[in-house]
Amino acid sequence: MIPEGTRFLLPPEARLKAEVVGKLQHLFRRHGYEPVELPALELYDPDHPLAGRAFKLVDKTGEVLALRSEFTTLLAKLLRAHLGEGVHRFQYAGALWLREADAELGRLREYTQVGLELLGATGPLADAEVLELAFAALEALGVQGEVEVGLPSLVGEVLKASRLPEALQRRAQQAIHRKNLPELKGLLAESPVPEEARKVLLALPDLYGGREVLKEARGLPLPPKAQEALAQLERTLDLLGRPVLLDLGMARRYEYYSGIFFRAYTPGFGLPLLGGGRYDGALFPKAAGFALGVERLLEALRLPKEEEAPEVLALDLKALRRFARERRTELFHGEDPVAYARRRGIPFLARGEELFRVEEA
Template identity: 45%
Template sequence: MPEGTRDVLPAEWSRREHLRAQLSALLLGWGYQGVELPALEYAAHGHPLGDRAFKLIDSGGQVLALRSEFTTALGRLARAHYPQGPFPLRLQYGGRLWLRAQTSELGRLREFTQVGAELIGVATAQADAELLALAQAALEAVGVNALLEVGFPGFVDAVLEDAGVHGEAREALHGAIDRKSGADLDLLARGRGLDREVTRTLHALTDLYGGPEVLEAAAGMAQGTRARAAVAHLREVAAHFGGPLLYDLGVSRRYDYYTGLTFRAYVDGINQPLLGGGRYALEGGLPGAGFAVGLERLVRALPPGVPPEPETVLALDLAAAGAARNTGLRAELAWTADEAELRAYCAARGIRRALRGPQMAAAWEVGA
């Protein structure tokens, strides 16, 4: 099969579908209505992942792309079907994504699955806090305890602007700050002729990681209007959220895409986030924010046996099969009267019991 793709076997499929159903039910309970989006879309200049999307040409010569992320498609859906709202618009989605090259996804998959939520049409601290609370509730619902890590890429850009760093130098420094590479910062600062005070500020940005004390340190660095507004917004979001948060205000990736707060969630043993999202502006200026959960990563984060699998039995007739299913068991129907063949199959499948009749009388047990 092509590199970056894989087969999903029954045990993983079952766990993944269970998680998908749990997440969807939780999102629906918070008022996030489900939508389904086409896997094919028009290839468009300026698409955030356009250079990494699979492209193909249809019979009319139109260049199409396989869906590489959901946010752009949801923006199109909102403009087409809800031009006047009502806002806020709460939507949930789930499905496959495809990328030609994906080095950051678990196992470098080029085909993977996400479930997510979007809150469109409002841009308040309360809305951001709602998404943080929803993200935390989603992980807790499937048995994952993880602290949310909050960033604000525009804060780094605002501090660089206040320090008088512009153009190509600012772009290069964004990357070095996001990588938290002190050596690269020093090299870039010397190459651009930045003074010692600015260089100290750059290094201080990479250290803005931790609890509420990070906001205090950021407030001390915030000189201009944009930087001060970012800190004030984060404080307001934290007050509405009310729970513990980690802050990484040295996050600078995609600062030209995200217009405000970003967040991720990590668990031990997996070096990529289970969940990630943030605030952005849709085409036309409509505000939006949301997050997505990677189901492949989520399956890997859960311990074996979560969720618990119901017992599977072998039903020797339809009456036993129906009765077993009514009690919550999984029932496979016998296809032959050859007991030796059935016993061998059960042993290979890990099925312990064979049942007969509407009372589910035990006909025999494997190993007995």
């Protein structure tokens, strides 16, 4: 009666979902974020990052349309022509559709997001505001969360300084993001790299932890723009005044994120509950924001509070030896480690020296 990847909710769950959305909207409104409403249909754009996974249809004039697959790009396009100078705060909520949605709880093709955008403001205070609201959103829902902050632009600046060919830069970026040090060493051996850049690149996968990571990073021969980005991150965290988990090897989409990138996780659930960051110049001159996955939040709210899962699921003994020294690690016995990790809420898989997020497997 309904297609695969969609849901029919009965009153208890439908009520909880409405309460979650309502609490987030109320929180954002109290902080000055006004609601906007976006159409579910938009003109199909073959250059959209999710174009290959969008639901497409053709109207009677032959125009190709697409169901809304994310909010930020469409919102930025619509607002560019209407906003003047100054700071603008917007929030949104609604359904999204993807033809091949394998990231939102595994199989959903229709799911709900609530998010916000801070436009026209940049710098440490603006970043701290967005991060503070990410914490506040989890607290408003009673979800215990840990916020993980990265700086993809720092990785991008170091890769530029490496003078690696573009194809090798891409592969190195992926190795850094997966924390695969042996692969990274092999890539750096394929092309001449300045010694300072080599030193920084090999250090990036291990720059993971608390505020002590900033001190380690400051001791490296970073390019000037990377030093500036690191200093701005430190000022942001000083203003925020909350503990975060830093991952300076987080390298995904460094061309898009001009500053911080962050995600939030909760114990016992392996997928991020929210994600966002700063994307100055990508869609809007000065912009930052984040979105929460409502279906993920509903799953997290059902978790037994006392459940404690390992942080890493090791796929072989080498990985167990490597990662058990610093994180709670369990050796996997079975046939489907990804499904097992998602069921237990284990955020990382490890094979040999390589560590990667479950949602990237």
